Amino acid sequence: xxxxxxxxxxxxxxxxxxxxxxxxxxxxxxxxxxxxxxxxxxxxxxxxxxxxxxxxxxxxxxxxxxxxxxxxxxxxxxxxxxxxxxxxxxxxxxxxxxxxx
Amino acid sequence: xxxxxxxxxxxxxxxxxxxxxxxxxxxxxxxxxxxxxxxxxxxxxxxxxxxxxxxxxxxxxxxxxxxxxxxxxxxxxxxxxxxxxxxxxxxxxxxxxxxxxxxxxxxxxxxxxxxxxxxxxxxxxxxxxxxxxxxxxxxxxxxxxxxxxxxxxxxxxxxxxxxxxxxxxxxxxxxxxxxxxxxxxxxxxxxxxxxxxxxxxxxxxxxxxxxxxxxxxxxxxxxxxxxxxxxxxxxxxxxxxxxxxxxxxxxxxxxxxxxxxxxxxxxxxxxxxxxxxxxxxxxxxxxxxxxxxxxxxxxxxxxxxxxxxxxxxxxxxxxxxxxxxxxxxxxxxxxxxxxxxxxxxxxxxxxxxxxxxxxxxxxxxxxxxxxxxxxxxxxxxxxxxxxxxxxxxxxxxxxxxxxxxxxxxxxxxxxxxxxxxxxxxxxxxxxxxxxxxxxxxxxxxxxxxxxxxxxxxxxxxx
Numbered sequence: 001x002x003x004x005x006x007x008x009x010x011x012x013x014x015x016x017x018x019x020x021x022x023x024x025x026x027x028x029x030x031x032x033x034x035x036x037x038x039x040x041x042x043x044x045x046x047x048x049x050x051x052x053x054x055x056x057x058x059x060x061x062x063x064x065x066x067x068x069x070x071x072x073x074x075x076x077x078x079x080x081x082x083x084x085x086x087x088x089x090x091x092x093x094x095x096x097x098x099x100x101x
Numbered sequence: 102x103x104x105x106x107x108x109x110x111x112x113x114x115x116x117x118x119x120x121x122x123x124x125x126x127x128x129x130x131x132x133x134x135x136x137x138x139x140x141x142x143x144x145x146x147x148x149x150x151x152x153x154x155x156x157x158x159x160x161x162x163x164x165x166x167x168x169x170x171x172x173x174x175x176x177x178x179x180x181x182x183x184x185x186x187x188x189x190x191x192x193x194x195x196x197x198x199x200x201x202x203x204x205x206x207x208x209x210x211x212x213x214x215x216x217x218x219x220x221x222x223x224x225x226x227x228x229x230x231x232x233x234x235x236x237x238x239x240x241x242x243x244x245x246x247x248x249x250x251x252x253x254x255x256x257x258x259x260x261x262x263x264x265x266x267x268x269x270x271x272x273x274x275x276x277x278x279x280x281x282x283x284x285x286x287x288x289x290x291x292x293x294x295x296x297x298x299x300x301x302x303x304x305x306x307x308x309x310x311x312x313x314x315x316x317x318x319x320x321x322x323x324x325x326x327x328x329x330x331x332x333x334x335x336x337x338x339x340x341x342x343x344x345x346x347x348x349x350x351x352x353x354x355x356x357x358x359x360x361x362x363x364x365x366x367x368x369x370x371x372x373x374x375x376x377x378x379x380x381x382x383x384x385x386x387x388x389x390x391x392x393x394x395x396x397x398x399x400x401x402x403x404x405x406x407x408x409x410x411x412x413x414x415x416x417x418x419x420x421x422x423x424x425x426x427x428x429x430x431x432x433x434x435x436x437x438x439x440x441x442x443x444x445x446x447x448x449x450x451x452x453x454x455x456x457x458x459x460x461x462x463x464x465x466x467x468x469x470x471x472x473x474x475x476x477x478x479x480x481x482x483x484x485x486x487x488x489x490x491x492x493x494x495x496x497x498x499x500x501x502x503x504x505x506x507x508x509x510x511x512x513x514x515x516x517x518x519x520x521x522x523x524x525x526x527x528x529x530x531x532x533x534x535x536x537x538x539x540x541x542x543x544x545x546x547x548x549x550x551x552x553x554x555x556x557x558x559x560x561x562x563x
Contacts, residue, residue: 005222007336011332011333011336014338014341014342015329015341015342015345018341018342018345018346019345019348019349021120021345021346021349022123022346022348022349022350023349023352025120025123025124025127025346026123026346026350026353027353028124028127029126029127030127030128030129030469031442031444031450031451031454032129032442032454032464032467032469033126033129033451033454034354034357034449034450034451034454035185035189035449035450035452035454035455036126036136036451036455037123037126037350037354037450037451038189038317038318038321038350038354038450038451039185039188039189039192040122040123040126040135040139041321041324041346041347042192042193042196042324043136043140043143044139044142044143044343044346044347045324045325045328045343045347046143046196046199047115047146047328047339047340047343047344048196048199048200048203048328048340049143049146049147049150049199050112050147050150050337050339051200051203051207051331051332051335051337051340052199052202052203053150053151053154053156054154054335055202055203055206055207056158056161056165057151057154057155057156057157057159057161057162058154058157058158058210059157059158060157061209061210062209064209065209066158066161068202068205068209069158069161069165069202070161070162070164070165071165071198071199071202072165072199072202073162073165073169074164074165074166074168074172075169075195075196075198075202076195076196076199077165077166077169077170077173078169078172078173078192078195079192079195079196079199080143080169080170080173081169081173081174081177082172082173082174082176082177082192083173083177083192084136084139084140084143084177085174085177085178086176086177086180086185086188087136088136088137089177090182090185090455090458091129091132092133093455093458093459093461094129094132094458095458095461095463095464096129096463096464096465097465097466
């Protein structure tokens, strides 16, 4: 508990700055790209894959933990792969007007 | 340098790549590079995690990765652009459930360890993470069901709904407090886990289909918050940073959507709009002017400046490609064609832009509402296709209208307005539209795709 209390202020500090960073970056994204923005957000939300890998890879104390850990990896990978691919697919469609008409 | 230090460094690099990826989304020119950089960041984070931790269950990791990636790739390639809102809702739900699983495993492992002592930060964050994750998961599933029309899109209301919700919230809080006092008691853990699953369902079922853009944005924000709280639970800074970025994203989009509908967030989430108050309608039977396709083509031929105001009805009628053909014909004829995009035209933020981009309409022709309205007086012809409430002048001048105050595309200021519409039925909100009765408005009745194709054909045959 004591260790957590020394880390916590730093984590909150990082959290506060990240929230500001998020607002600054996302308010610059034009409405034109709001749908890809949201699927991009889905994709990076798949960062829980980091936690999922640790959960699935660690020594399991019960079969149930294995099921949970493997599901977590699958769900996170679904987000990562699905999110990035669909964003790429959408962004590919946005084209500028053909100069030769 | 030890391994865990290297892992942390890689995590920092990954966060920077994520942030930079979002920054590049500020322009359609750089957006793809942003997405790729962000994916690179994800790959680095995964490799660092695999290399930096002592792993035993590689077979399970592999199994999960294969199943998840295959399904993700399949859905991402298969999903139609009209299905994008459902897809996003599904991804919100999966992300949230994934976080819940991570928290759950963590708790099962450390349940009896001294980190879970009375009132510890871990126990509190775990509670928060499970509750938000649980309700985001089931809430997203309901949103997915409503958007894909697997369950009815209308608000589902039942007696004592508010009281049931309050009781559930109370139950969650009570079991949470008991859990904080006895963090080793897994029964309390299971109680608030179950209750938050139920709570998520009840929160989303009373919200109507037309409000789903807001719901998706809010759930997006929640899924960020869950990643963030999971970061606190398992002590991972990368999760905290990314969670904050996604959370901010959801908040911004929710606010934009609410402003575009002139409603407060609480009104959308707890109002049960669309179920109630249908106005008795205007008593006086007014007359509309209708036009044939040939008449319309003649007027279009003389037009120098044409604006198309699309609504979701355009996508329902699958008329995007027909519209592009028509606009190409108009351009050959020397007219300038632009598209006026209302923020809520579609089923999620920015949806209409994606639908039109899919039909190869260049994005520099897609103009936001704030930029098209000031020049609307100079427009010769405005073609309204599949839109209704977003072009209803009642929002500007009828104080008694339910949509009064909502920003609209001011199509009525164009010299001539064509409204392509199946019939005189009212829009989503069930409100009569006085635009249809204006002297400069011509109604063209019929299927949107059919009519636009005929209009284009009129030009081709010249």
